[in-house]
Amino acid sequence: MGCSSSLPDRSVGRVGGLNPENGDSDAKNLRVKLVLLGDSGVGKSCIVLRFVRGQFDPTSKVTVGASFLSQTIALQDSTTVKFEIWDTAGQERYAALAPLYYRGAAVGVIVYDITNPDSFHKAQYWVKELQKHGSPDIVLALVGNKADLQEKREVSVQDGMDYAEKNGMFFIETSAKTADNINQLFEEIAKRLPRPTPS
């Protein structure tokens, strides 16, 4: 944002910055950093809170900076995946800080609102940003949220699917409100993660 910190960095340095330590990650128990990006008001926080706490709060709480949550899921092949999730604020003033949160992320989940074409355009901006500046082997998912609002739909399933396919992304439509496809989203991501080769 064109301004530097006012003091030299005195805090205890940590390699990896906002990345979780991968020390306890092994072939059976993965630990991955996931970042959610997208326009404000598309429901990023609602998706995370539905996934992590099984809750849905219809009063929208504008995220400030970024929230950190984690959740572990077990897959059928008896591996577990612990997601360390950065739920970023969608407001424009935080956009310049996004690299802080997506740097080193293994998964990028880009969310738009199916009733809002502008948010779909913004999603495409984030896809390009992650392709350019994210980790080279990042797993990208495109999520059309608010799928329960069919009657207000303005972005077709086909448009979402086509864009995702062209960019080698996984695509899904979800509803944080009804919980539709929320767990599927994270399970599907987990399956697509590159597995560390056992040494």
Place this chain on the structure above:
Amino acid sequence: MLESPSSSGYDGEIGSDSSDDDDGIKEVVRDKSDNGDGEEANAELIRGKRRSDEDDASISWRKRKKHFFILSNSGKPIYSRYGDEHKLAGFSATLQAIISFVENGGDRVKLVRAGKHLVVFLVKGPIYLVCISCTEEPYESLRGQLELLYGQMILILTRSIDRCFEKNSKFDMTPLLGGTDSVFSSIIHSFSWNPATFLHAYTCLPLAYPTRQAAGAILQDVADSGVLFAILMCKDKVVSLVGLQKSALHPDDMLLLANFIMSSDSFRTSESFSPICLPRYNTMAFLYAYVQYLDADTYLTLLTTSSQAFFHLKECRIRIETVLSKSNVLNEVQRSLSEGGLRISDLPVDPSARSGSLFHLNQRKPATDSQDRPVDIGGPAGLWHFMYRSIYLDQYVSSEFASPISGPPQQKRLYRAYQRLYASMHDKGVGPHKTQFRRDENYVLLCWVTPDFELYAAFDPLADKAVAIRICNRVCQWIKDVENEIFLVGASPFSW
């Protein structure tokens, strides 16, 4: 290729936040108690505090007693307390015209009086702030409120925002403030109940000395590991705070930071890491704030200069939280919150019966029980309320409201009376004064300013002057006796 709305930081062109604006949600008048638990149910109502259906042609808009506007020096609206900013473009342009007309004459407009209305202007580089009020608050108070409003904006964006206007004088700032309505409406609301907004001091939650020491010790421990400031607060009151170095945290910055955290609901949901700027510390740079609520009212804020420090701060928080719950600090905080602070009815009348502590077993009853007491009209000798500000600690303490200052209208009237008293005592033209005794139909107000403290006291309008002065001496003595419990002493960064 898509146009990036954001790749150049604040130089973004496309406003894309319109999707989550809170349209048409009605204003809810928040009173002091509203900041806490009752908020959950009313969250939707409280968040949208402004009437976006109004504009300067609406009668309801014109009737509002106190307007606040932020606009750019090209006349573009940035924020309005009431009404939709975009509909107020014409009105903003008028305000801008008044300011630049005077500036073109090599002068600066401070205020305009129009009948009952006072229009106060504040120019901060390319940002103009205006208050239009018919509340009879003095110019100095309103100007101070505009300064805080500007500070709140800087806390969110830093002063690097000025550069956007250097590059493009027609720059539209409203998208950058998307989602912050509740922050601004909450600071504006605090102008009519929170004495910190004009005393420029903070207040502590009353706690037994060892309890506050225990909290301070663990905060000091993490501060030594590279945290710039560690602040533990319960609502708007400080439990403890420490700083890494001699740098002091200005009380205004604490007010703005606490307001920002309390008015942004997402902090209650999960742990957060967010850039914030402390305007009195460094207006140009962001610090990073780790914020976590430890219970419904108590939140820990760890400030650092490093954008990479999240996991370190998370570990610090876990350590702090463990120590605080083991040493029972969080329970004591909740207990103090429900018991309330100094009560005028507890003012020791007999000097020989003085005690050095508020915390005698079984002596303090929860504040809610106070109705069961015999109805005494205030404290001894008609004392109704007091505020005491310690100059060297940068802290103040005020007594709990009691009959007859019990309802919000009476509290607001007394608050405004204190505000006027403060302004008159600090009037640079005729002051500074040492004492003031003022009697009107509502109160006797007594103010006493020394190099160490300022005391503001309200009495029954029939109170005797000599007795009132004697009671004020007792209040000061009482404060000294219990200062270890009502103030953060010793370990504060201010005394280094």
